[in-house]
Amino acid sequence: MTDLIENTRADSPMLQKRYRAERRFRAYGIVAILIAIAFLGVMLISIFGLGYTAFQQTEVKLDIYFDPDVIDPSGERDPTTLSTANYQSLARNALRSHFPEVTGRREKRELHGLLSRGASNELREMVQEDPAIIGSTQTLWLPASDDLDLLIKGQIDTALPETQRQISDQQIAWGLALQADGLVERNFNHRFLTNGDSREPELAGIWGAMVGSFLALFVCFILSFPIGVMAAIYLEEFAPTNRLTDLIEVNINNLAAVPSIVFGLLGLAIFLNFMDLPRSAPLVGGMVLALMTLPTIIIAARAALKAVPPSIREAALGVGASPMQTVFHHVLPLGLPGMLTGAIIGMAQALGETAPLLMIGMVAFIVDIPQGIFDPATALPVQIFIWADSPERAFLAKTAAGIMVLLGFLIIMNLSAVLLRRRFTRRW
Amino acid sequence: MSQAADTVDQPNITVTATAQTDSATPKTKAKARGVSVFYGAKQALFGVDLDVMAHQVTALIGPSGCGKTTFLRCFNRMNDIVEGCHVEGSIVVDGVDIYSKQQDVVQLRARIGMVFQKPNPFPKSIYENIAYGPRIHGLAGSKGELDDIVAHSLERAGLLEEVHDRLDTPGTGLSGGQQQRLCIARAIAVQPEIILMDEPCSALDPIATAKVEELMDELRENFTIMIVTHSMQQAARVSQQTAFFHLGNLVEFNETGQLFTNPRDERTQAYITGRIG
Numbered sequence: 279m280t281d282l283i284e285n286t287r288a289d290s291p292m293l294q295k296r297y298r299a300e301r302r303f304r305a306y307g308i309v310a311i312l313i314a315i316a317f318l319g320v321m322l323i324s325i326f327g328l329g330y331t332a333f334q335q336t337e338v339k340l341d342i343y344f345d346p347d348v349i350d351p352s353g354e355r356d357p358t359t360l361s362t363a364n365y366q367s368l369a370r371n372a373l374r375s376h377f378p379e380v381t382g383r384r385e386k387r388e389l390h391g392l393l394s395r396g397a398s399n400e401l402r403e404m405v406q407e408d409p410a411i412i413g414s415t416q417t418l419w420l421p422a423s424d425d426l427d428l429l430i431k432g433q434i435d436t437a438l439p440e441t442q443r444q445i446s447d448q449q450i451a452w453g454l455a456l457q458a459d460g461l462v463e464r465n466f467n468h469r470f471l472t473n474g475d476s477r478e479p480e481l482a483g484i485w486g487a488m489v490g491s492f493l494a495l496f497v498c499f500i501l502s503f504p505i506g507v508m509a510a511i512y513l514e515e516f517a518p519t520n521r522l523t524d525l526i527e528v529n530i531n532n533l534a535a536v537p538s539i540v541f542g543l544l545g546l547a548i549f550l551n552f553m554d555l556p557r558s559a560p561l562v563g564g565m566v567l568a569l570m571t572l573p574t575i576i577i578a579a580r581a582a583l584k585a586v587p588p589s590i591r592e593a594a595l596g597v598g599a600s601p602m603q604t605v606f607h608h609v610l611p612l613g614l615p616g617m618l619t620g621a622i623i624g625m626a627q628a629l630g631e632t633a634p635l636l637m638i639g640m641v642a643f644i645v646d647i648p649q650g651i652f653d654p655a656t657a658l659p660v661q662i663f664i665w666a667d668s669p670e671r672a673f674l675a676k677t678a679a680g681i682m683v684l685l686g687f688l689i690i691m692n693l694s695a696v697l698l699r700r701r702f703t704r705r706w
Numbered sequence: 707m708s709q710a711a712d713t714v715d716q717p718n719i720t721v722t723a724t725a726q727t728d729s730a731t732p733k734t735k736a737k738a739r740g741v742s743v744f745y746g747a748k749q750a751l752f753g754v755d756l757d758v759m760a761h762q763v764t765a766l767i768g769p770s771g772c773g774k775t776t777f778l779r780c781f782n783r784m785n786d787i788v789e790g791c792h793v794e795g796s797i798v799v800d801g802v803d804i805y806s807k808q809q810d811v812v813q814l815r816a817r818i819g820m821v822f823q824k825p826n827p828f829p830k831s832i833y834e835n836i837a838y839g840p841r842i843h844g845l846a847g848s849k850g851e852l853d854d855i856v857a858h859s860l861e862r863a864g865l866l867e868e869v870h871d872r873l874d875t876p877g878t879g880l881s882g883g884q885q886q887r888l889c890i891a892r893a894i895a896v897q898p899e900i901i902l903m904d905e906p907c908s909a910l911d912p913i914a915t916a917k918v919e920e921l922m923d924e925l926r927e928n929f930t931i932m933i934v935t936h937s938m939q940q941a942a943r944v945s946q947q948t949a950f951f952h953l954g955n956l957v958e959f960n961e962t963g964q965l966f967t968n969p970r971d972e973r974t975q976a977y978i979t980g981r982i983g
Contacts, residue, residue: 519789589826593889595787597839597896598816607838608828 325685329678335467335480336427337419338393338456340372342401344412355409365398365405369420376461377452388448392456394421396469396481419465424479424672426453430462433671444671470679474645475661479672482665484683486647490560490640490655491629491687497564497651498571498628503621505568506575510617513576514583515605534573541570542637550638558639558654566638567628574627578620582613615702622695626688632659658684735760735900735930736781740795743776743785750776753795754956756949758900763922763931765945765962767938769982772951774934778902781932782818783811799900816843819893823905825885827877827892832869835877835888836860839896855895863891864921883914890921894929901925903933907940919944938978942966950974952982 287293346353349363370390374380380389397420405412425445428434430453440447456462473483517523545566549555555562586609594604635641641660648655656664662680665673736758743751751773758764766774776785783804785791796803804814816839827835836856839845846852856873860866865887869880877888886906893901903922907915922931922944935941941948942962949959950971958965958974969975976982 587826589822589824590828591787592784592820592822593826593828593892594838595784595815596782596820596822597842597892598812598814598819599838599842600812603842607842612829 325678325681327678328675329680329682331431331433332470332675332679333467334431334464335469336422336430337463337465338373338422338426339417339419339461339463340369341375341415341417342368342372342420343415344368344401344405345371346413349405349412350409355412357406360405360409361402363402363405365401366395368401369393369397376456376459385448388446389452392423392426392449392453394423394480395478396421396476399481419463421469421480422462424670425449426462427480428672429453430457430464433675470676474647475643475656475664476645477643479668479670479676482673482676484658484661484680486644487656487658487661487680488683490563490644490648491657493560493648493651493655494563494567494635494640494657495625495629497561498567499621499625501565501568502571502575502624506572506621507579507617509572510576510579510583511605511610514580515609516601530573530576534577537633538570538631539633539637541566542634544569545634546637556652556654558642558644558656559652560640560648560655560657561651562638563635563640563655563657564651566634567631570631570634571621571624571628574624575617575621578624579613579617582616582620583609585616586612615699618702619695619699622691622698626691626695629657629687629691630659630684632657632663635660636663658687733760734758736797736799738777738780738795738797741777741780741797742794743773743780744792744794745788746790750954751780752954754951756956756959758930758932759947760930761926761928762946763926763933763944764947764949765941766932766934766949766951767936767941767977768951768957769977770936773954774949774951775904777951777956778904778932778934779820781900781902782815782820784815784820786811816896817898818900818902819896819898820902821886821889821893821904821906824909825882825889827880827885827888829876829878831874832860832877832880832888833873836892836895839892843896845897859891859895860888862894862925863887864917865891881914883910883917886910886914886918887921890918890925894925898929900930900932903931905934905936908936915940938966950977952977 345368348367349365350356350359352359370386370393373389373393374386377389380386400418400420404416422430425434426449429436429445429450434443434445436443436450445453453462469481470483472485473481474486476482513523513526545562549562549565550557555565590608590612591604594608595601599607635657639654640656641664642654642656643664644654644656646653658680662677662684665677665680734757738754738756738758741751741754741756742749754773754777756764756777766778768774779785780793780797781799781804783793785793793805796805798804799818802809828838830838833856836859837846837852840852840855846855857866857870860869865884868884869875869888877885880888886909890901890906907918910918919940922933925931933941933944945962947959948962948965950957950965950969950973952973958969958971960970965974966978969978973982
């Protein structure tokens with residue numbers, strides 16, 4: 279038998295064993311963290327490595343002659359005439375002026391393929407804004423097509439046989455010639471941040487989805503926060519403890535774990551089929567997300583209320599405050615930061631949610647920026663899903679860029695939750 | 707009731723009579739009759755009868771778990787908020803049974819203030835801590851009146867001098883003793899008739915304790931005070947009447963001097979000499 283004195287000596291086998299066990303445990307922890315960081319790193323690098331290219335867009339510098347004969351032959355400046363004129367040909371003519379040797383129909387078509395179809399929209403908007411530019415010549419940067427864009431960004435393997443790539447040898451030659459003349463440049467892609475979705479990758483933007491997400495989250499917050507907080511206050515401060523409240527509590531905890539697609543089906547059945555609300559609308563999306571977020575908010579709000587020390591309640595009741603005054607003057611202000619934190623985390627969850635939105639039709643191809651909660655819209659994660667599903671190669675970068683935007687918003691929301699908690703948590 | 711059995715020859719009337727020696731014309735402020743308290747199935751108090759004299763300090767002493775705090779909290783119905791707790795018997799304050807159906811609990815608590823074991827100021831400014839009660843009860847007609855109430859309450863609690871230049875700083879930033887006096891000021895700002903104090907000095911150092919005790923003696927002029935304390939010395943110093951509780955029973959209730967020098971019950975004797983408790 280070894281006595282205690284023996285075992286506490288620094289070189290005793292028992293002590294050495296304990297030290298080794300502790301070192302081993304720390305090593306396991308560090309390894310676990312390193313593995314997690316490695317996975318995160320791989321994910322971020324693959325997303326950012328591809329996604330950042332979507333924030334640049336290849337543009338072609340062209341001298342556009344706003345030909346009155348093409349735009350408005352009658353000279354009346356009638357808005358309908360201005361909006362339906364053939365702006366495409368203005369841009370194409372300007373591009374052809376750089377390659378006078380191109381005359382054949384097929385060749386022309388190939389050459390036109392270097393320029394985005396969105397170029398004509400931009401010209402139209404300029405004319406509609408200021409009809410006075412008709413007749414003048416303007417030097418403009420117009421968007422290149424996705425094929426030329428990929429070529430300039432080096433994402434096309436020119437060594438492949440011509441039949442296996444989107445862009446022909448001829449187009450590559452023209453593109454490189456333009457680049458050599460300094461007429462092709464990669465500029466900041468403002469279109470990505472201001473446009474809605476488009477079939478043309480070079481014109482597709484995230485703004486429509488962002489507005490859709492904002493509107494849906496707005497509806498979600500307006501519905502779920504007050505209802506959730508009220509439910510939490512009642513359950514925590516006023517409800518008697520009995521079987522019914524126990525049952526409610528169990529159900530709330532259960533609902534928090536229900537797969538979100540179930541809420542989508544519920545929304546489809548009730549909001550769309552029964553209540554006849556508009557399909558694909560942020561209103562319905564927000565309502566479905568609110569259903570999904572409610573349990574999270576209730577649980578967070580109850581935890582926040584529980585964290586308020588009972589002595590504060592006693593103090594308020596002791597000076598003759600009614601139970602309602604106690605809650606609204608003292609308990610709620612102290613619990614509010616925690617509640618808001620919970621709500622923001624719930625909102626962040628809702629922002630990343632795709633499945634329920636698919637069920638209620640927010641997965642449509644929508645070009646227009648939604649103007650209100652009744653307009654058809656998509657949301658950020660759904661937009662990413664749509665782009666990931668698109669065949670055009672250029673959508674790959676858009677998908678990654680969409681994920682970057684989504685991640686950015688998630689980080690902002692979670693950060694604000696942390697800051698809010700730090701800023702408003704009171705000591706007592 | 708064991709108490710009745712032990713003091714057959716000393717009914718409550720006698721106790722009341724001895725109390726009259728202290729003040730010129732004391733009158734009974736509150737009467738507890740047959741107060742029993744149950745926490746679920748467990749009975750914590752067994753039919754307590756006790757009279758509280760106006761403008762006196764009544765101390766409740768006894769070992770931990772004897773029901774003295776439970777009894778104190780019956781007077782402003784603070785036990786109502788405890789889950790599964792119910793009270794039997796009656797407590798009559800100024801001729802009205804506070805456990806009758808007509809009694810509004812919120813108004814009752816305005817009339818019978820409370821100071822808790824641990825200082826519990828609101829996490830607001832010193833001013834707001836005191837102004838809160840008068841404000842919700844509409845005691846001040848104007849900002850000026852409210853300022854007066856705040857200043858007066860702080861003055862009465864002996865805190866004004868220490869904090870007059872920082873009324874807008876958080877009440878939680880004060881020292882423990884100051885916080886407890888702030889809580890007392892908060893209680894008296896509502897102008898209650900009775901102030902219940904639940905071991906108000908248990909979290910305070912001796913100097914702060916002395917200040918609070920001094921304060922109690924002054925407050926007695928305008929208020930009726932009931933105090934639960936673990937310290938027999940404190941009970942002897944501040945109170946005129948002392949009640950000794952043991953295992954949920956009121957064992958003995960008498961004038962403080964009498965109870966400590968000449969206890970009638972041997973359990974009281976055992977407790978004050980340190981043999982039980």
